[in-house]
Amino acid sequence: MSDIIDEREEYSEQLRYSHIENGFEMDLGSLIMQRHFNYKTIFDKDVPIVSFNGIKALSLGNFSVISGKPKTGKGFSLSLIIDGFLNNNDVIDSNHSERHKVVHIDTEQSGGHAQRLINTVGKLGGNNDLIEGYWFRGVAPDPLVKIVDLLIEKHHKEASIFIIDGIRDLSRSGVNDQEESTKLFNKLLHWTQKYNIHIIIVIHQNKADKNATGYLGGDMVKKAELHLSITKDKTAGTYTIEAEDTRDAPIDSITFMLDNDIRPIVVDEPTKSRKKTRPEEYELETHKTIIKRIFNDGIKKNNNELIDKIRFEYNIGDSLARIFREYYINAKLIKVTGGGNKKTFTIYDSKLFNY
Numbered sequence: 001m002s003d004i005i006d007e008r009e010e011y012s013e014q015l016r017y018s019h020i021e022n023g024f025e026m027d028l029g030s031l032i033m034q035r036h037f038n039y040k041t042i043f044d045k046d047v048p049i050v051s052f053n054g055i056k057a058l059s060l061g062n063f064s065v066i067s068g069k070p071k072t073g074k075g076f077s078l079s080l081i082i083d084g085f086l087n088n089n090d091v092i093d094s095n096h097s098e099r100h101k102v103v104h105i106d107t108e109q110s111g112g113h114a115q116r117l118i119n120t121v122g123k124l125g126g127n128n129d130l131i132e133g134y135w136f137r138g139v140a141p142d143p144l145v146k147i148v149d150l151l152i153e154k155h156h157k158e159a160s161i162f163i164i165d166g167i168r169d170l171s172r173s174g175v176n177d178q179e180e181s182t183k184l185f186n187k188l189l190h191w192t193q194k195y196n197i198h199i200i201i202v203i204h205q206n207k208a209d210k211n212a213t214g215y216l217g218g219d220m221v222k223k224a225e226l227h228l229s230i231t232k233d234k235t236a237g238t239y240t241i242e243a244e245d246t247r248d249a250p251i252d253s254i255t256f257m258l259d260n261d262i263r264p265i266v267v268d269e270p271t272k273s274r275k276k277t278r279p280e281e282y283e284l285e286t287h288k289t290i291i292k293r294i295f296n297d298g299i300k301k302n303n304n305e306l307i308d309k310i311r312f313e314y315n316i317g318d319s320l321a322r323i324f325r326e327y328y329i330n331a332k333l334i335k336v337t338g339g340g341n342k343k344t345f346t347i348y349d350s351k352l353f354n355y
Contacts, residue, residue, distance in 0.1 A: 049096040049160055049198060050085050052243075052251045057092075057226055058085075060160060063188050063199040065220050068230030073239035074202055076264045077230045078163065079120035080241070080256060081200070085161060087125030091254050091266050101159040103151060104133040107144060107166035111135040114165070123263045132159070141172045145187065156195040165202040168216060175214025185219055205229070221245065227317070238267065244317035250277065277320060279327035290314070291333055291347060300337075300344040 050058035058064055068074045082102055084092025106114035114135040122128035132155060136144060148170065152162060164170070170187075173180045192199055201224070203217050221227045227245040232238075237258075243251035256264040279287065294301070294309045301309065310321040325345075328334040335348045 047096070050081065050092060050094050052254065053091055055249050055251050057243075057246075057248075057251060058161070058198050058200075059225060060196050060198055061192050062225035063192055063201060063220075064226040064228065065217075065224040066200060066202045066228045066230060067205045067217065067221070069205050069207070072230050072232040073264075074230050075117060075165075076120065076239060076256070076258065077228070077241050078165075078200070078202070079117050079124065080254070080264045080266075082117065082131065082161070082163075083121050083124040086121065086127040086130055089125060089266070096160060099156075099158055099160040100130060101155065102131045102161045102163065103155045103159045104131060104163045105148060105151060105165065106133070106135045106137070107139070107164070107169035108137060109135060109165070110137060117163075120263065123261055136169075139169075141170055144170050148191070152191050152195055152197065156197055159197070161198050161200065162191075163200045163202070167201045167203050167220065168214075171216055175216040178215050178219075181214075181216040181219045184216065185223060188220075222318070226251075239264070245319050246317075247319075250319070277316070279324045284331075287328070287331075287333060291328065295347050300346045303343055303345070306334075306345045 047060045048056040048058070049060060066074055066077060068077075080089070081092055083089050085094045085096075085102065086100070088094065104114065104117055111133075114133055118128045118131045118133055121131060134147075134151065136147060139147070148164065155162075167184070168175050171177065171180050171184055175181075188199060188201075191197065201220055203220065205217075221244070224245070225247055226243060229242045229244045231240050231242065233240070238255050239257065241254040241256075243253070254266060255268070256266045259265050290313045294306070294313065306325060307318060307321045310324050311317065314321070314324065316324070325334075329336060332348045334345050336343055336345050338344055
């Protein structure tokens with residue numbers, strides 16, 4: 001492996017960041033022609049390869065994020081997803097028959113621990129011989145980026161899904177460097193688009209909330225096709241896979257527990273009131289109370305501020321928060337002024353809120 005890396009060092013250096021960012025031998029005229037589209041254009045990428053309960057979840061040419069606190073079942077959740085891709089299970093399935101292999105790159109765990117994903121998939125539905133695993137705990141970021149380049153180029157003709165478990169280890173300056181995060185994001189775009197693959201990224205969450213750690217985590221979540229948050233209910237002994245943000249139709253949560261053979265088995269959620277996910281499910285007075293709380297300081301909110309407030313108040317993701325925002329506007333609970341990045345929001349009529 002070391003000889004191969006040495007031989008390809010110059011090539012990997014060119015690939016470290018996307019050609020779009022580098023401007024490396026870029027013909028702008030050709031690029032513009034290649035990227036032009038209209039209503040007749042048919043894109044052969046964005047092909048669905050994994051569905052959750054019949055709803056598209058993962059597609060080619062994109063990446064997704066799985067986040068969770070330590071020891072909350074991220075590995076078991078991955079096993080369930082990969083089992084669905086390879087074998088079709090009760091909640092996750094795939095109609096994709098080409099390049100039906102998976103490559104698992106683990107940068108955090110030892111080889112024995114990383115192998116658990118392969119072993120768990122074998123216990124669930126078999127076909128774990130279609131998973132190739134690599135562990136690189138302790139390897140520095142620079143060679144790691146080169147290694148991922150090599151592995152994707154090596155396997156992309158037979159594999160559609162690549163897992164990078166421990167994306168922060170590819171960052172030379174941790175999770176809070178904005179410039180490094182942007183460069184790593186561009187690498188993901190390069191890998192997914194050039195090789196037409198799907199990359200699943202695994203990253204930790206903050207201790208205090210469900211946000212992915214650092215600027216790196218926040219950046220990846222915002223730009224991912226799908227963000228899945230994994231939580232563990234210690235009392236019930238269950239784990240939940242919840243779609244925090246998605247570009248497509250909302251995805252129902254999946255709850256599972258481990259059987260005596262340490263296999264994830266899908267179960268119904270513990271008995272509790274169902275979480276409301278649509279603004280129409282709430283009473284109008286509830287919305288008014290929350291809007292009054294959001295604008296209690298009397299200051300207009302820009303789009304990001306409003307979305308963050310809605311997310312906090314309803315404990316929902318970005319996609320749903322945007323739906324709530326549009327509901328507020330259409331119901332004349334809030335009004336918008338300005339356009340583009342200068343949009344601001346405020347209460348539509350203070351009389352409605354007994355001011």
